Amino acid sequence: MRRSTLLVPLVALLLVLLAVAAYLRIAHQSEPAQTATTAADAPAVGGPFTLVAPDGRTVTERDFRGRWMLVFFGYTFCPDVCPTALASVSLTLERLGPLADRLAPVFISIDPERDTPEVVGAYVRQFDPRITGLTGTPEQVRAAAQAYRAFFRKVAAEDLGGEAGDDAYLMEHSAWLYLMDPEGRFVRVFPHSVDPEELAAGIAAAMGETLVASGDKAS
Numbered sequence: 001m002r003r004s005t006l007l008v009p010l011v012a013l014l015l016v017l018l019a020v021a022a023y024l025r026i027a028h029q030s031e032p033a034q035t036a037t038t039a040a041d042a043p044a045v046g047g048p049f050t051l052v053a054p055d056g057r058t059v060t061e062r063d064f065r066g067r068w069m070l071v072f073f074g075y076t077f078c079p080d081v082c083p084t085a086l087a088s089v090s091l092t093l094e095r096l097g098p099l100a101d102r103l104a105p106v107f108i109s110i111d112p113e114r115d116t117p118e119v120v121g122a123y124v125r126q127f128d129p130r131i132t133g134l135t136g137t138p139e140q141v142r143a144a145a146q147a148y149r150a151f152f153r154k155v156a157a158e159d160l161g162g163e164a165g166d167d168a169y170l171m172e173h174s175a176w177l178y179l180m181d182p183e184g185r186f187v188r189v190f191p192h193s194v195d196p197e198e199l200a201a202g203i204a205a206a207m208g209e210t211l212v213a214s215g216d217k218a219s
């Protein structure tokens, strides 16, 4: 009798703790930014930046005026997200055909410690020579990411279950493709996992153009 009266509140307490733990895990994993995909419901994104091109030149957002920009933040050591996204951008450029001339894809490193201008330049060229790779001082990179509301954080590799290297680290980062118009105004974002066909169609639509369906061999 005495044992069971003690057991009921204990079990109830355990259930409450489990529920709280489950809730916290869900709240931590969900990404609220994922719902903001159009200019209408997103806060101001983009703005002035000063960064460094692979040849050492200083580059600002004004250098891209007159062209559409597809901006992506990442880093060359990225194990999966960045290579996948850059490969998609390359396929998208192919899909866009002549419209690709009006688009400047820009990859901005959020790991300036390892990504020197030359490293970023060589990295993006592997995917497509039409992609511009930019980096800068930690301050320049932070300011650019802030303007685009991009998030990044250094994480020790061993904390992510990797090898316990002396100074091995990964960068956690948000991974949106930001489409900016020729005046540098934010148009919309695409998730990094977007299908190249969809990305090309989305960009063409923003330009006021239509792509010939890929099934129709228009040559």
Ligand SMILES: [Cu+2]
Residues within 6 Å of the ligand: 074, 075, 078, 079, 080, 081, 082, 083, 173
């Ligand atoms: Cu990445």
